[in-house]
Amino acid sequence: MPAIAIQREGEVVLFDCGEGAQRRILSEGIGLNKDTTVLITHLHGDHVTGLLGLLQTMSLAQRRKPLRIVGPRKLKDWLKATSEILEIGLTFEVEFFPVRQGVVLRTKGFVIRATHALHSAEAHSYLIEERGRPGVFYPKKAKRLGIPEGKLWSRLQKGRSVLVGGRSVSPREVSGPVRPGRRVGYSGDTRPSSRLSRFFSRCDLLIFDSTFAGRDRQKAVERRHSTCVEAAEVAKKAHARKLALTHFSARYASVTPLLKEARAVFQETVAAADGMKVSVPYPET
């Protein structure tokens, strides 16, 4: 059941929240009291039922920070009705953001975008983009402007202006252009589309529906999922840096053949598995 946590400097973004998510969050030491945003792609049981246990366990852990949830509007109604019937007494606030095209939310560390996916229910894909980093710092330029090494350099490197000899020096005078942050995309359940290839353009990690093998394309069409080959084609068109196949059908005893098929199209592919960790390095600049 899908539940993919993106961790960055104490902040957590969760792509979907399938059954068992809370157990994995505990066993992987991700933490119940983090600055957390949950992005729900669509309202099929295997993608959302883990929210109930997560909300309850966060309350048992006396969470105080608000929890942000992004998803289809009906999700809010269902969570409200269910929390009442199941008496999930929350110790924290749930901030609900209905999903929409474009920028959905800005958190401390990320800008979160969504677009339409193509599934049997209303479905969305998400792209999270790390806020930009200050540009490369040039010590020579700083010296030329008479800025002494130390505290002031450090301020400039963090993208803040400093006062030197009565005048304000902006980081732009001593640094290269702001470098874009890393970007991670998640398709949820979907058919491939040119919209998605554009949406995921140049992302550093693309996590994509790979329910079926290439030979079962007809089933993928009928059930509104993607094949491993189609996932690889999206990654290729999007010029993604890395692809993680996910959401494999239980019909395949091994996912190795699916991985091979995808790699023939897009080499930088891995097959996701429960508990797998993938790091997303900054691109070389």
Next chain:
Amino acid sequence: MPAIAIQREGEVVLFDCGEGAQRRILSEGIGLNKDTTVLITHLHGDHVTGLLGLLQTMSLAQRRKPLRIVGPRKLKDWLKATSEILEIGLTFEVEFFPVRQGVVLRTKGFVIRATHALHSAEAHSYLIEERGRPGVFYPKKAKRLGIPEGKLWSRLQKGRSVLVGGRSVSPREVSGPVRPGRRVGYSGDTRPSSRLSRFFSRCDLLIFDSTFAGRDRQKAVERRHSTCVEAAEVAKKAHARKLALTHFSARYASVTPLLKEARAVFQETVAAADGMKVSVPYPET
């Protein structure tokens, strides 16, 4: 999260259905297409949220047999609303039986009884009783009545009448009294009570709330749970044959001290654990 399966001759009774139940049902080979009855004690998330995934996965497995669910009335409404919102298209019928005092349901193999438990929400305890077995067969009596050994003896041993020399011989003429079936009780979340001690009278296996250690009795009173010692006291008063402690609070790193405390009161005690199997033999007669 509680989910306890009782298996007997192809029939399954599930006490509660916490998150992750479907996963365990698959990994233990219990089967998704069995003659199954789910007994829900109360509507707290950790006891019911696993139903959603179970219903969905049973449908994916093309279940056709109806599924019986017993529980508080509101459960039916919640399941209905949730199945619609989450588009859980069932391939089988859900037969819902609102829980009530006394006999709730008779299945092929069991008579299912319920009584009031004492928790922070409306809560119930269940007792399932195997249908009675034919009495001990006496070959001497059969021979005296001129019944030839073989097929006819076998029929009589199964509790059916036979025709011999033009007259009907009933099993009672060649057997001892009908022997009661085995009985398994499950408290759900509850304080102990004299009502429960009577309800679980002489059961072969009692599965009882043991959230807290004896020293944390005050917490058990406040949160409407039981301590391991109180669970053992109920088992003792009920003259149960065996006690399984369950639902331990995560605050205890080890449940061994709780087991010891309980055994000081009621020797035949085990501490339940995820995936544990307990067999319930017939009592010696």
